[in-house]
Amino acid sequence: MTDPSDARTAASPTDILGASVIGGRSVRGGDGEIAAIDPRTGVELEPSVGLIGSEELDRAASLAAEAFSRFRATTPLQRAALLESIAKNLEAIAEVLADRVVLETGLPRVRAVSETGRTTGQLRLFADVLREGVFHDARIDRAQPDRSPVPRADIRLRKIALGPVAVFGASNFPLAFSVAGGDTASALAAGCPVIVKAHGAHPGTSELVGRAIADAVAANGLHPGVFALVFGRGEQIGKRLVEHPAIAAVGFTGSRRGGSALVQAAARRAVPIPVYAEMSSINPVFLLPSVLADADALAASWIGSLTLGAGQFCTNPGLVFVPAGDAANTFIASAGRRVSAAPDATMLTPGIAAAYADATAKLSRTDGVTTVAEGEADDEIAHSGTPQIFAVDASTFLSETALQEEVFGAAGIIVTVRDVGQMIEILKGLEGQLTVTIHGDQTDEGVSQLIATAEERAGRILFNGWPTGVEVGHAMVHGGPYPATSDPRATSVGSLAIDRFLRPVSYQSFPAELLPEPVLDANPWQVWRQIDGTPGKV
Amino acid sequence: MTDPSDARTAASPTDILGASVIGGRSVRGGDGEIAAIDPRTGVELEPSVGLIGSEELDRAASLAAEAFSRFRATTPLQRAALLESIAKNLEAIAEVLADRVVLETGLPRVRAVSETGRTTGQLRLFADVLREGVFHDARIDRAQPDRSPVPRADIRLRKIALGPVAVFGASNFPLAFSVAGGDTASALAAGCPVIVKAHGAHPGTSELVGRAIADAVAANGLHPGVFALVFGRGEQIGKRLVEHPAIAAVGFTGSRRGGSALVQAAARRAVPIPVYAEMSSINPVFLLPSVLADADALAASWIGSLTLGAGQFCTNPGLVFVPAGDAANTFIASAGRRVSAAPDATMLTPGIAAAYADATAKLSRTDGVTTVAEGEADDEIAHSGTPQIFAVDASTFLSETALQEEVFGAAGIIVTVRDVGQMIEILKGLEGQLTVTIHGDQTDEGVSQLIATAEERAGRILFNGWPTGVEVGHAMVHGGPYPATSDPRATSVGSLAIDRFLRPVSYQSFPAELLPEPVLDANPWQVWRQIDGTPGKV
Structure with a gap:
């Protein structure tokens, strides 16, 4: 293949090219190679992975920035459809995916299959969250024109997407905490484009999942910058990703050393950004x-x-x-x-x-x-x-x-x-x-x-139970004080995870024609909200 | 006065001693002095303020740590009572307070009076928030013992207080964004002890308000570590406060330079903590x-x-x-x-x-x-x-x-x-x-x-309005992307401000006798919550 930009049309959903996915297309980087190892045999797995350099990383980040405004303005139902498309695409390649997980991780096949189910279930949970609408945190404080000494203006609040999110997948959950894992699902649900820095331990798995997401993005008519998967060196491409001005937040699952380095890098930026790093726990x-x-x-x-x-x-x-x-x-x-x-x-x-x-x-x-x-x-x-x-x-x-x-x-x-x-x-x-x-x-x-x-x-x-087996539900907290995570206010599993990638905006004295749906008087999306501090679906 | 620990009993609520308030008592620090200046006349105001050193600061922080567990376990109604006591104490000294505000800030008296009303209104808003109970974010995912392939456990979630909070008051709102301002009110509402580093521009005002809070803490039978007011040098006492292991979060209103310095100091801690700094905006x-x-x-x-x-x-x-x-x-x-x-x-x-x-x-x-x-x-x-x-x-x-x-x-x-x-x-x-x-x-x-x-x-x-005059309500966002604030996910004004000082905790397969009230089946506090993802007051 001479032109990497042709890769997407050339590849079937089950081909592994050793390539990143940028702008909806496979891009085999030329900045060195790595290969996964079958830990059962110690043998290197085909194909090798071409690592991308700074230029390709910057292009992925620019595309995410370009995609952001339109993606965050999609309706919750459109984003629910995207998440469900991703789940379906994963189910369509489930057999090949499970085989590759076993090869790259040495995990038993039954685990690979159950983790696929967990991953698709997680995507569908966030589709439910989008339909239910609590995440908007919509609030309306009605005007009080006769209030003394000064009248009160009509003020309304909803939460919007934070911006493009960088996700660093874990080694130990090649599906559920990786390319289409909880960080990606919750960020996409929030309306944030996602760039995943793939974990080098399961590149073939990552690529299969990454293309399943990119295909869903395309099939749903969304901007190709909504999702990218990049293979590159952590100390170079990972760091550059966190430092890139287009990135607004970081999700990470991995070691204490790795997570702490990202926290430090994010804090040193001209514009500091939040890092949600899940790191170390002895439970x-x-x-x-x-x-x-x-x-x-x-x-x-x-x-x-x-x-x-x-x-x-x-x-x-x-x-x-x-x-x-x-x-x-x-x-x-x-x-x-x-x-x-x-x-x-x-x-x-x-x-x-x-x-x-x-x-x-x-x-x-x-x-x-x-x-x-x-x-x-x-x-x-x-x-x-x-x-x-x-x-x-x-x-x-x-x-x-x-x-x-x-x-x-x-x-x-x-x-x-x-x-x-x-x-x-x-x-x-x-x-x-x-x-x-x-x-x-x-x-x-x-x-x-x-x-x-x-x-x-x-x-x-x-x-009277054991902590392994983290339920993906509404009441789950997979988080905790440092160093379990870098931010105890958050969870990386369960529906509350979406809150990490949202921020509130107030609308004061807006003409009704210009208000966003969650705070329209008629409540067209039927979201739960607070009117003058009283909660209800009104 | 030779024994600073006698100060509290000696002082009436309207006396100004130039003293910090630590452990419920006035403590005049011996690490140098400052004096406020009447900006209309340029004249130094009496009394001078005795600045505290590291030892007193550490004592305030240790007391806050000591108070935390019991304070966070108070009921929302107990904390509502505290906030209302503070409001009443401020109203009882409103005349003296307004006089002192005018002296120290040059603001017109009518503004000092209206800002007192805003401050007490803010305290009462958080009392309402505590009674309504949305802030718990209570969730119950019911057990599914028959789920296949594995049963689902009963899992419940609520938010709890983050820990002791350091507050740095603003120069421009000597009451509403200062000692008993929005940061303090929302942190106390959340169940977090507060240590306020007073702004040197209005020390007398700060002390009057600080003692009003400490008196309310005592009158409500709470641990004296729940609140402290400290006067000290910013580069020494302020930095030490943010770096103190007992402190779990920081609220700040002030300059971009000051806020950024706190953000950096907090990120460099062994255990990094969130900083909510409101800094710079041209609107x-x-x-x-x-x-x-x-x-x-x-x-x-x-x-x-x-x-x-x-x-x-x-x-x-x-x-x-x-x-x-x-x-x-x-x-x-x-x-x-x-x-x-x-x-x-x-x-x-x-x-x-x-x-x-x-x-x-x-x-x-x-x-x-x-x-x-x-x-x-x-x-x-x-x-x-x-x-x-x-x-x-x-x-x-x-x-x-x-x-x-x-x-x-x-x-x-x-x-x-x-x-x-x-x-x-x-x-x-x-x-x-x-x-x-x-x-x-x-x-x-x-x-x-x-x-x-x-x-x-x-x-x-x-x-079609003007941004001055920030309403204290449920739909207000006083926040925004950097450098308006250090954390665009938060607001420092309005009821959503409480969320800055909370974190979620999950309870899995708990005996009913040991569950916290917001997630008891009977919903004794009648809080809004989500059951299996469906919101309601059930």
Whole structure:
């Protein structure tokens, strides 16, 4: 292929070209190449990916800026149709997509299939959000011409799209937190063009999804700048994307180091912009006295959650607190037996497998840390991680701050503590978390105070369950205080995620003919709104 | 007075001690002194103010941290009662307060009285917001135990307070944007303790208000760490406050330089925090063809808005665009006559008066800028500013970026342009604004595109009015893209301001006994909420 601009017409939706998608067309960059690796075999996958340079990145950003005004002015129903088109396009290539996910990530096929469902469900959730219309936050303060000493003007408010959004996909959810993931779905729903910087670990998957989105954009008659997918070096193209004047906000899922670098870069801009980075969490679990009789069953369900997907979840429950005593011993022994029997698992990338091996080796060498059990290594897998669990007492945990760092993978630490009071003290000192899990009930002494402390430390608190498996709904918060995320006011999963990409605008004394629909007297879109501070669908 | 901790019992609500308020008590700092100046006479006012050092600042922050958990757990009705107590305490000292405002700011007494009403009205608005309960953003996603392939858990969401908030008051609204202003009212409403760094221009006013708040905190049986007022050097105490680990968010109204410095300091923290800084805006006004027959009347109302309060409003309309021609000439001539007749006005501080004199002198010397008229100086006033207006053509305006910088005071620039198309082009290139004002109607060609452009440049758009006089209501946005504010997702005026100081938390599979009230099945507080995505008061 000599002319990259021909790529789109040439390619079927299931072809992988190793190309970015800019302006609705495939563009194979010429600034170096990368290749994905099958982590099960260690073999490089075809085709290689051509990385774009600054010029192509700037073109994608300019197109997004150009597309913005018209895209944000589309009706919510038009954007709902776009999201549903994307979902349908993904479903049409679901088999090829699942195959490629398995190749590039080593995740089991059943997971690839379920993640496709989650991704399309997420797109359709935002279509529902657009139809319901709460997101407009429409408000009307009626004029009071006779108010004394001065009359009150008619003032109305609605929220509009913030501007083009840069999205950095995660390694661990090649679909649901990647090219067509929650950040993209919520930004498009808000009316923001999106530029996705693809994760290098699953480029073929990214390209298939990226073209599915671009095709939906075209089929819905929208400006081709509404969506772009770019492959490029993070320190060059990623940074340039965040610094580009056209970009108004950033969504990121990944490491603490990577997220913090974007936060800093965004704050240093001439016009600072918000960064929603989901980064690091160890998701502490507290076992309260009322459940300790079930220590064996709890150990079984914990190990199930800990080892799910080779432990490669942001909400992986890596830390369990249990009151010292017989039940704790039962819990530790039972968890140990199950880990010993747990299979070695393929990790997402060679780098992640190596980091996991380093971190667990470091844990096992730490003074006061007992290695409880380790799964058996499987030499057939090129880049794997064996589940491992460790035990420490509270004083060791408190003195070794390294024990509070996230280990990405199926490593768990059991901390034996004195009582619930000590749990609360320790939780107060932990960094911000995505989740806190409590096993217990209302009869446990101190549980209310533990919950209150958890509210200040985490975005989501669970009872008698496990934090892996994040529901995509209206009441979900996938967020939390730093470093769980860079902005505790936001969630990256669930319908509230749209609020990250909106800003309010007031309309004072407007002629009715010039008002936007959500604040027209007749309420033609039938949105929920506040009239003089009273909520209703009027 | 030898023991500063006795100050509170010793002082009546109308005494001014030159002291900070920490832990519910007056604390006269020993780290240097400042004195306010009566800008009408140039005379230093008694008493001097004792500035606090780092140790006292840290104590205020520690007390706020200590107060946080209990304060955020108060019911909305308890916080409504606090806000109403503060309003009553201010009303009880209204006469003394107004006298002191006049002394310290040179503002007319009628303004001091009306601003007291605005401040108490603002406190009561947030009491209403607390009673209505929309701010909880309560959501319930009901369990689906039979869902396939996996059941859905019961998940509920509400918003909680972010943490202690640092507030930096403005010079130009000694009451409504200062110690008990919108930032403080909305943060307290959210359940966040507040530490106000007082503005040095009106310390006596600040102290009276600060003690009114502290007294209300005590009378409502709340922890004394819920509120503090500190006097200290900005570069030392202000910076330390923003950097203090106990502080979770910052509200600021002031200069672009000051606000940007806080934004940078907050981003460099180990745990970055949001800064809501309202900074700089020139509030462009566009006169469209349909209104040009009223050029004379428009000039009169413009000069009224421009010179109100010596032009010392963030929403002062400093820039008027008018199509070149006879009507523009009438407008300029009429505005000029009125400015020549406008009285010299006292400015807030010697520094503001000097900066205004510098900026207007620079404008008058700029190539292509015509000085249309200037008010008459009044040598009786020590620190005054004469209203001044200037005229330029579009090409001069576009080539001289200095013409786009805010001049704080009653200086206005009239820009003659070709047509509405050129207005739109110019508006696209302007920095972010608090307001854009349009005089015209739906018959003006290009008006829809002008509005669409204004939406992307400003937080509020007005028709056929003037932007000074910001209503405190539910639909008000006092915000906008950078540098109008540091965060266009927020407003610092109106009920939506509470959202700045809240964050969402999810509760998954909670025992009913342990759920917070806004998401209890019975909805005991009768808050508006979403059940499975459907809004209602159920």
